Amino acid sequence: MERMLASPADAEIILKLYELRTEPVMRQARAWVTGEFWPKTAEEYFAVLENPGDLHNPWLRQVITYWEMAAAMVLHGAVSAELFVDCNGEGFFLLAKFAPILAAVREKYPAFLTKTGELVNRFSAAAQRYEATLKRVDASRSGRTSK
Helix, strand or coil, X not given: CCCCCCCHHHHHHHHHHHHHHCCHHXXXXXXXXXHHCCCCCHHHHHHHHCCCCCCCHHHHHHHXXXXXXXXXXXXXXXXXXXXXXXXXXXXXXXXXXXXXXXXXXXXXXXXCCHHHHHHHHHCHHHHHHHHHHHHXXXXXXXXXXXX
């Protein structure tokens, strides 16, 4: 990726994305999705996603759609890809976390994490960040429970 200076508007978007992540319910949702929810199979993922009565269902949907929205902003040129990659790692973490079940989830939900995946495929800095994150996630995956 050719190094380009981000604009003040890019910085404003990054700061707004950060501000949205700090909203109390979003913090709870992110804490659960990133820290507690480690599905080993697509069926374990679907058990939460497809159950509106599950307390964690809205949290899972909120976190996944938030990061996909943020990735889409980059892909559509609304924010500098380089600045986004430098300032945000959680979307790459989610892609790495769900990597073992990604193909199975996409069989049923083809759009699952596609924008984040496209970032990784399109921008070398995103690919590097993802690969480093994937190694860390894979190393920490052993010994975890699914929920």
